[in-house]
Amino acid sequence: MSRRFIPQEIRPADQEQQRLTERHLQGRLAEVEHYLYAVRREIDQELPGCIPTYRKPYPYGCCLEISEAFERKLRAAVASDAGLPGLDAIRAFMQEGGHVGSVWGALRERYFQNAFQFGSLYVDVSNDTVDVRKPAIEILPMAESGLLNVSDVAHFVRIARAYWEGEYYVNDVWPALAPIAPVVMVVPDLQLVRFPTGSAYMVGLQRRDRYQAAEAYIAEGPALPATAREALLARLAPRRKVADARQGRALARAACASLRRATPLEETMWLNRQCVEWSAFNRTA
Template identity: 45%
Template structure:
């Protein structure tokens, strides 16, 4: 039996989705490109003035998630109240059963990337957020896009090393968060140390096997070095810190979460995410 799709997982392209994509969208590729370039320009006007530099580089570098989510929200509003031919074409595609979803994964073996899936089409509206000279929008068949789901923690770590220049450690610093966020990344000179990965896909992936992969990494993975640990612990709320042995407490948190069936407990998941956001706010205020 095929497991259900994870949030933002690339959906299989069925024969029906291919037919709907061909019927409503594929023959309009040039107009689709102009449509999304217009939406992207509007997103840039909204986001560029208020987003700070990422890894020391100005917008749009590193802002694929923000761009993708902002544009997708506005697209939903437009489709609900169509004002032009492309709004109506996308509305009709969805009404006929066409799939539209945000997706996230590893792009061409090297980058984490957010994009949109329209049936059989991959629409990357933040194509210039790694190499800023690339076209802002890319539209391709899903099969030729090079976007694949993150398979496991090893795949995530490999990509983080290539994309961010990151070394990844086990999260022994916030044990209660460790079942969902079992990693700590450090990218000296680029990105601040961070708990990984607070995206919907990775959080759901950790729960799919009852936190067993997270537990194995927390048990066997390297502890963060002192400078990384100090950077994260400096502002971490007291109730999220380890009481004594962070490794043992993180492993125990995975076992308890599995025993209590927390993988399917949305309220528990949301509480852990709120704890993570509280930690991030405390860090920003420090």
């Protein structure tokens, strides 16, 4: 049985992907890079007025938005009849079965990064969003990139604390959401309290290990400070929130255990319902 990958997971490059990378891309990296820079210049003309600047000028902190815009443009270009040397190389690679997909992970154990996997290559089209002095595009063998899949909730929290700063606590306020959002992020300087594990990758990771890592963090992680707890309670509907921390932690662990007993249909229905409510919560943040 072939392995099922979760969204944005780095895939091991098998012999076929290595062969296709060498055949179509390796000898034409200069052309590919030239094409990527052309797409990035288009993005740089379109995005700055459309997204927040995160307290610093664009492109700082905008790796997700740049990567999403790039993926849309690349998919449209590959499907078109446009003929450009770098695009032609990518199109031939994909048409023969080469894998191109977005990836997200921990880069050199220092911060989170959105990038792309082209067969056995790491392709970063937002390389300047942490340090704007760096080149906007970086292409490396994936094995040399330093990008790794986030392995569990504890790994996520370790990287998040170093990269985003802030402090991280157990979600014992909204226990029904805790199996996919076991962590609460608190940034006092920004008066920010949020559930940060909302990426498709992190949700998929919780589901794949049957919520074991989420439950472990809920059992062992630190409790929310009173101020942050009150801020969250004030924003949550009564049917979602639990005011008592001990009861909330117990209910959050019970929610993880309950999902492990659920049928696939029951789990999917639960996930759809929680994600709708989670999205509604985020829109009010």
